[in-house]
Amino acid sequence: MLKLNECKENKLYTILYVDESLSNKIKRRLYDLGFLTGTNIKILRESLLKKAYLVEIRGYTLCIRNTIAKSIIVK
Amino acid sequence: MIKVNLVGNPNTGKTTLFNSLTHSHEHVGNWHGVTVEEKSAFYKYKGKEINIVDLPGLYSLTALSYEEKVASDYILKNKNRIIINICDASNLQRNLFLTLGLMELGCPIILAVNQIDKKKISKIDLAGLSNSLGIDIVYINASNRKSLINLNECLIKLNEKIENGYKPNYDLDYIKSLLNDNSEKLNKFNKKIYDYSKDDNNLNIFYKIKLLEDDENIKEKLSITDQFDKTICVATSRYNYIDNLMKIYSTTQNRTYGKSKLDKILLNRFLALPIFLLFLATAFYLTFFSVGAFLSDGLSYLLEQFISQPLLNFLIKTFGENNWLVSLVEVAIIGGMGSILTFLPQVALLFFFLSLLEDSGYLSRVAFVFEDVLGKVGLSGKSVYTLLMGFGCSTTAVLTARNMEDKNSKIKTGLLTPCMSCSAKFPIYAVLGGAFFGANNIFVIMGLYLLGVVIAIGLSYIFEKTCLKSKEQSFILEFPPYRLMSFKRTFSLLWQNVKLFITRVATLILAMNIIVWLLSNFTITFKFIGDENGVSMLETFGRILSPIFVPLGFNSWGLISALIAGLVAKEVIVSSIAMFNGVEENSINSIQSSILLTTSAVYFTGASSVLSYLVFCLLYFPCIATSSVLIKEIGKKWTFIGILIEFIIAYLTAFFVYTFARTIEVFGFWKSFITIITIFLILLSIIFVYKKIKNKKICPYKDKCSKNCKKF
Numbered sequence: 027m028l029k030l031n032e033c034k035e036n037k038l039y040t041i042l043y044v045d046e047s048l049s050n051k052i053k054r055r056l057y058d059l060g061f062l063t064g065t066n067i068k069i070l071r072e073s074l075l076k077k078a079y080l081v082e083i084r085g086y087t088l089c090i091r092n093t094i095a096k097s098i099i100v101k
Numbered sequence: 102m103i104k105v106n107l108v109g110n111p112n113t114g115k116t117t118l119f120n121s122l123t124h125s126h127e128h129v130g131n132w133h134g135v136t137v138e139e140k141s142a143f144y145k146y147k148g149k150e151i152n153i154v155d156l157p158g159l160y161s162l163t164a165l166s167y168e169e170k171v172a173s174d175y176i177l178k179n180k181n182r183i184i185i186n187i188c189d190a191s192n193l194q195r196n197l198f199l200t201l202g203l204m205e206l207g208c209p210i211i212l213a214v215n216q217i218d219k220k221k222i223s224k225i226d227l228a229g230l231s232n233s234l235g236i237d238i239v240y241i242n243a244s245n246r247k248s249l250i251n252l253n254e255c256l257i258k259l260n261e262k263i264e265n266g267y268k269p270n271y272d273l274d275y276i277k278s279l280l281n282d283n284s285e286k287l288n289k290f291n292k293k294i295y296d297y298s299k300d301d302n303n304l305n306i307f308y309k310i311k312l313l314e315d316d317e318n319i320k321e322k323l324s325i326t327d328q329f330d331k332t333i334c335v336a337t338s339r340y341n342y343i344d345n346l347m348k349i350y351s352t353t354q355n356r357t358y359g360k361s362k363l364d365k366i367l368l369n370r371f372l373a374l375p376i377f378l379l380f381l382a383t384a385f386y387l388t389f390f391s392v393g394a395f396l397s398d399g400l401s402y403l404l405e406q407f408i409s410q411p412l413l414n415f416l417i418k419t420f421g422e423n424n425w426l427v428s429l430v431e432v433a434i435i436g437g438m439g440s441i442l443t444f445l446p447q448v449a450l451l452f453f454f455l456s457l458l459e460d461s462g463y464l465s466r467v468a469f470v471f472e473d474v475l476g477k478v479g480l481s482g483k484s485v486y487t488l489l490m491g492f493g494c495s496t497t498a499v500l501t502a503r504n505m506e507d508k509n510s511k512i513k514t515g516l517l518t519p520c521m522s523c524s525a526k527f528p529i530y531a532v533l534g535g536a537f538f539g540a541n542n543i544f545v546i547m548g549l550y551l552l553g554v555v556i557a558i559g560l561s562y563i564f565e566k567t568c569l570k571s572k573e574q575s576f577i578l579e580f581p582p583y584r585l586m587s588f589k590r591t592f593s594l595l596w597q598n599v600k601l602f603i604t605r606v607a608t609l610i611l612a613m614n615i616i617v618w619l620l621s622n623f624t625i626t627f628k629f630i631g632d633e634n635g636v637s638m639l640e641t642f643g644r645i646l647s648p649i650f651v652p653l654g655f656n657s658w659g660l661i662s663a664l665i666a667g668l669v670a671k672e673v674i675v676s677s678i679a680m681f682n683g684v685e686e687n688s689i690n691s692i693q694s695s696i697l698l699t700t701s702a703v704y705f706t707g708a709s710s711v712l713s714y715l716v717f718c719l720l721y722f723p724c725i726a727t728s729s730v731l732i733k734e735i736g737k738k739w740t741f742i743g744i745l746i747e748f749i750i751a752y753l754t755a756f757f758v759y760t761f762a763r764t765i766e767v768f769g770f771w772k773s774f775i776t777i778i779t780i781f782l783i784l785l786s787i788i789f790v791y792k793k794i795k796n797k798k799i800c801p802y803k804d805k806c807s808k809n810c811k812k813f
Binding site: 047050051052054055058059060062063071072073075078080084085086091092093094 | 504
């Protein structure tokens with residue numbers, strides 16, 4: 027069990043849950059985009075200062091900020 | 102009349118479809134959230150009139166950013182309009198999530214599956230899916246008009262059905278069990294929900310689901326404060342249903358973007374930034390210097406030969422040399438308008454390059470790279486779009502700030518757009534800078550562009566640290582595929598930009614030139630000056646204000662009057678200067694030589710005052726069009742504060758630039774360089790010492806303290 031921002035690049039993980047530190051609005055958006063328990067997720071790339079992550083989920087690519095990545099717990 | 106809404110995820114081709122159906126030319130791009138407000142148009146199919154409304158992209162009916170709120174509010178208010186729900190064939194799964202949301206609301210829906218990415222082999226059993234969902238589904242290619250016949254036929258049929266009393270009644274079993282499980286909690290609000298939904302069963306279910314999702318807008322509307330905390334359950338039941346459907350009906354191989362070879366280079370940790378800067382530099386060089394300048398000179402020659410000269414000769418023949426009309430045409434139209442018209446090729450090219458960035462899909466990659474920097478100053482990678490649009494036109498750029506998810510970030514983004522060098526400011530740089538710096542003007546122009554960006558980012562940082570801290574800015578951005586621009590689109594883009602520019606010059610700028618001409622050729626007592634001596638209205642006004650600008654090195658009234666005229670449109674600064682100096686040709690060279698002469702009405706004392714004037718033009722008030730959009734978008738209070746701050750920054754920066762350049766002019770480069778470095782070092786050491794002393798004051802227990810606080 028670890029946070030998404032601690033994951034290795036190009037390795038497949040499974041989402042466990044999204045933790046409480048995010049506001050309801052952002053959490054809802056993540057659920058809408060399919061960040062649900064059991065969904066597979068992969069980090070494709072990190073930005074230079076690790077402020078942004080490029081992730082692959084449900085067959086599409088998304089940029090997310092590190093504050094969001096920190097709140098996504100995967101295994 | 103058939104009323105239709107276009108709804109779909111961001112960047113699935115809604116506006117492309119809208120343009121194809123209605124033969125419009127709305128702005129499209131390969132970027133998330135190009136459309137930020139609803140757009141309506143009419144077209145006819147088989148004698149039926151159809152009203153279609155294009156809406157900003159949505160992921161679900163619960164909005165996060167402002168442009169999404171525009172869309173979701175519109176859908177809720179106009180629930181009975183038919184919905185054309187566009188889906189990206191390569192990402193059906195997530196696109197259907199929104200479709201389910203629309204079905205829960207009970208809208209009549211046609212699902213249009215758009216095949217954007219042609220490489221992808223997607224096999225979707227449309228008939229089966231259509232049966233399961235209970236909605237009509239058609240394949241389209243949004244940019245190809247011929248492929249839209251099916252869609253139109255489908256639309257006509259659905260409309261007939263509705264006219265004959267059909268009401269959509271979808272099978273919502275996937276979510277009903279969830280509603281039943283929570284019925285106890287929900288039943289408390291039955292009366293409140295009924296007040297809004299009346300006998301509409303679908304709306305009733307929709308409100309209940311939104312309550313389970315804790316949708317802030319709906320809860321506020323129904324004045325309910327209870328927490329339900331079932332957002333994840335709602336999303337899970339929708340996605341489970343979709344996953345089941347996908348297993349049965351689709352064999353699409355999803356392909357993600359951001360892994361290609363091109364991306365490996367463009368997104369490389371260390372190469373990304375230099376590559377982007379190189380791209381920008383090349384684009385600017387091509388636009389402003391090589392190709393652009395060549396085309397511009399050619400246009401100037403053609404205008405002079407075939408329009409200005411014959412027109413002038415004709416007027417002099419009919420009215421005589423000293424008529425006021427001749428003077429008006431000579432100065433305001435040929436000198437003023439002509440000098441701006443010669444910038445047409447350059448402005449068209451600039452917009453073309455900006456569209457290229459946007460259309461190719463590179464911009465999303467740039468946003469990812471810039472998130473590091475922009476996230477720190479309280480913006481997000483998405484702001485790159487607004488800032489780049491600001492190079493084109495601030496008025497449209499301010500609107501794109503609706504992409505922001507947080508109110509404070511939206512205000513910030515809106516306020517710093519006017520700092521960018523928009524296309525209207527470029528003629529000022531080219532004409533005034535070119536007169537003094539010649540070929541070196543390229544560095545001056547680059548410097549000014551850079552200064553704009555640096556000040557914008559600095560300003561945002563200050564706002565972030567003081568009064569406009571961003572709270573919910575999240576930066577969630579979908580990556581689009583790379584796309585090549587077709588020839589057809591390239592030409593239509595260039596043509597659109599040319600048309601826009603000519604319209605602007607022929608209306609706004611012409612009108613402003615005539616006003617400036619009138620004000621500068623009539624005295625306060627409304628007497629025509631002509632060749633006699635007299636003080637014009639503008640001159641009086643300029644002279645009153647001129648003491649304020651003495652520290653900036655602006656020495657003639659004309660420069661200040663031009664700034665005032667430039668509030669309407671920044672290009673007018675150039676044409677006003679041409680008019681004050683009585684330039685009678687449309688060539689840039691004659692304006693440039695006129696400002697070098699000390700006998701002219703408007704002249705510069707030296708390079709330092711030109712530099713300070715250019716910096717001031719870059720940063721002072723936004724034009725009237727931008728200000729009015731700002732008021733609409735971020736409110737009067739913030740617009741007023743922003744404009745005031747920008748004026749102060751413009752004044753201070755221009756003052757520093759002037760003082761700095763003047764020192765170099767007077768004392769020589771090395772002497773001033775050493776002096777400035779010394780002053781800088783002294784200041785630094787003072788700050789350093791001050792900080793040390795301050796730190797000691799704050800923490801007297803530093804040595805005894807067991808906690809390892811990182812502050813010290």
